[in-house]
Amino acid sequence: MQVPAQFEYERATSVAHALDLLTRYGPESRLVAGGHSLLPMMKLRIANPETLIDINDLDELGGIRIEGGELRIGAMTRHADVLASPVVAEHTAILRDAERVIADPIVRNRGTVGGSLCQADPSEDLSAAFAALRATVVIAGVDGERTVDVRDFHTGPYETAVGDAEILLEVRIPVRPGGGSAYTKVERRVGDWAVAAAGAVIRLAGDTVADVGIGLTAVGAEHFAAAEAEEFLRGAPATDASFAEAGRIAAEHCRPTADQRGPEDYKRHLAGELTTRALRTAAARSRGEQG
Structure with a gap:
């Protein structure tokens, strides 16, 4: 039977x-919410x-709301609440898609948005979705709050911009009318970590791509994003050919590693194919062709 090493336990009330407890106990202390990774x-x-x-008693860190032209999701919001939210479904279909393929109902009922982001697993789904959405995160410390672009949030595998005596408060997503988004994933079995996954957010001006965000996970994409593919697509015609080329560019610039889920070439192929599929679906939703 596997058991953890001895540790002290404190329950935060606010x-x-x-933050006071984090400061008191120092860098060897850890926050726990859902606990499914830690x-x-x-x-x-x-x-x-x-x-x-x-921090399970910190209701102030929960909730989903529209405020200041942004969709704001508290760090302690459970995955199940994101999946069930009509506000999320209306404005960010990509999050609904991603939450459907995160683990299983038991994990989704306890696991939190903040916990997923702060775990910083290279195969984590929400990191790619938020990268595509160009979200920002709010981090609190004893000296106040600061805002960080989500693409700068992950500093390496299992490492984030959250300091030793800081806590993630919420994720903020700009609400831009008229866009479409989607997330698509290949996994070995339902609820597993991704072999590869891609998310896309797109806004069209007629038949032209006005703006786009592309997120990738499990394939070694820098900051969970496909910046070169985004640059290619802006101003390009919103056609299958353009989306396929964006997928090729995304695959070219990712850096997958071989593991039990597959070799590098297979993962690179998936990165391109899934990017193309996510872009097609996001564009169709932008045109009102899919729900």
Whole structure:
């Protein structure tokens, strides 16, 4: 039976209290909400925090709302709540698509948006979706709050811009009328980590791509984004040929690694194909052709 190393436990009652506890216990303390990533790592002794700070009582970090022209999702919002939200479905179909393929109902009922982002797993779904949406995140520390572009949030595998005595508050997504979005994923079995996945957000001006965001996961894309493919598509005709070329460019610039889920060439092929599919679906939704 695998058990974690000994640790201290504290339960935060507010964001200010959580920050105080993080400061008091130092860099060897960790926040825990859903715990679906951290606790298994602790059992395997991959992670050995000296103190766990439980933030499940912080209702102030939950909720989904439109404010200031942005869709705002609290860090403690459960995956199931994102999936069930009519506001999310109306404005960001890509998040609905992504949440449908994250793990299983048990995990979605407990796991949180903030926990997924802060885990920073290279195969994590929401990181690619938020990269495509060009979201920003709000981080709080003892000296106040700061906003970080989500594409600058992940500094490496399992590493983020959140400091030792900081906490992620919420994700903010600009609401831009008239666009479409989609997320598509290949996995070995339902609910598994992605072999490869791609998300796309697109706004059309007639038959031309006015703006686009493309996110990739599990294929070594820098900042979970396909910036070169985005640059190619802006101002290009919104055709299958353009989307296929964007997929080729996205595949060319990603850096997949071989593992038990497949060799590099297979993952690169998936990156291109899934990017093309996500763009087609996002464009169709922008035109009102798909739900």
